[in-house]
Amino acid sequence: MPLSDVRARIARAAEEAGRSADDVTLIAVSKKQPEDRIRRVLDDGHRDFGENRVQEAQGRWPGYRAEYDGIRLHIIGPLQTNKARQAMELADAIHSVDRPKLAKTLARLAQEIGGCPDLFVQVNTGEEEQKAGVMPAEADGFVADCRALDLPVRGLMCIPPVDEEPALHFALLAKIAKRNGLEGLSMGMSADFESAIALGATHVRVGSAIFGDRPSEA
Numbered sequence: 001m002p003l004s005d006v007r008a009r010i011a012r013a014a015e016e017a018g019r020s021a022d023d024v025t026l027i028a029v030s031k032k033q034p035e036d037r038i039r040r041v042l043d044d045g046h047r048d049f050g051e052n053r054v055q056e057a058q059g060r061w062p063g064y065r066a067e068y069d070g071i072r073l074h075i076i077g078p079l080q081t082n083k084a085r086q087a088m089e090l091a092d093a094i095h096s097v098d099r100p101k102l103a104k105t106l107a108r109l110a111q112e113i114g115g116c117p118d119l120f121v122q123v124n125t126g127e128e129e130q131k132a133g134v135m136p137a138e139a140d141g142f143v144a145d146c147r148a149l150d151l152p153v154r155g156l157m158c159i160p161p162v163d164e165e166p167a168l169h170f171a172l173l174a175k176i177a178k179r180n181g182l183e184g185l186s187m188g189m190s191a192d193f194e195s196a197i198a199l200g201a202t203h204v205r206v207g208s209a210i211f212g213d214r215p216s217e218a
C-alpha cells in the first residue's frame with residue numbers, strides 16, 4: 001500500500017476520534033525490508049523509521065542519515081544490555097524499556113554520554129510468558145523507578161497478543177499511561193493502527209502495510 005494511503009487512513013482515524021493527525025507519529029517499520037523499498041519511502045519524504053534489531057539498524061541507518069536529513073530512528077524490539085550503548089548512540093527513541101537491569105544500564109550510559117533517546121516502557125498487557133515487557137501490575141512501580149533514575153520516559157508501548165481483540169490492550173495501556181501522567185502511547189501495527197488511534201495512540205508502528213510483506217516471512 002502506498003505511504004500516502006496509510007497516511008490518509010491515519011488522518012481519517014484521527015478525525016473520527018476528534019484528534020489531530022499531527023499528534024500521531026507514523027513509524028515506518030523497516031526491519032528485514034530490502035533497501036529499494038526503504039529508499040522509496042525516504043524519497044517520499046518520510047523520516048520516522050523503526051527497527052527491532054540494533055545490529056540491523058546499525059548496518060544501514062548511519063548510511064541513510066548521511067544521505068537524508070532529519071531521520072528519526074526508533075528501536076522497537078527487545079534490547080540486550082550489551083547493545084544499549086549502540087542503541088542510544090544510534091536511535092532517537094527506544095520503545096522497549098522492559099526491565100530494571102536495562103533501565104539501570106540506560107541511566108548509567110545517559111550520564112556518560114550526556115543524553116538519552118526518548119524512552120517508552122513496554123508493558124506486557126497480555127501477560128504472555130514469551131513476550132517482553134513489564135506486567136501491568138508492575139508498570140506504575142517500574143515507571144517510578146525509571147523516573148527516579150532520571151530517565152526521559154515519554155510513554156508506554158505494547159504489542160497485543162495475536163489472538164485477542166487489540167482494542168482491549170490499547171485501552172489498558174492508555175489507562176496505565178494516564179494514571180502515570182504519560183502522554184506517549186506507542187501502539188498499533190499494520191492490522192490495527194486505526195483502532196489504536198481511536199484509543200489515543202501517539203506513535204503507530206506500521207511495517208508490512210507500508211513496505212509489503214517482509215521477504216523472509218512472505
Ligand SMILES: *Cc1c(COP(=O)(O)O)cnc(C)c1O
Nearest residue numbers: 029052076189190205206207208
Ligand atoms: C515488526 C513490528 C511492527 C510492525 O509490524 P507490521 O505488522 O508489519 O506492521 C511493529 N512493532 C514491533 C515491535 C515490531 O516488531
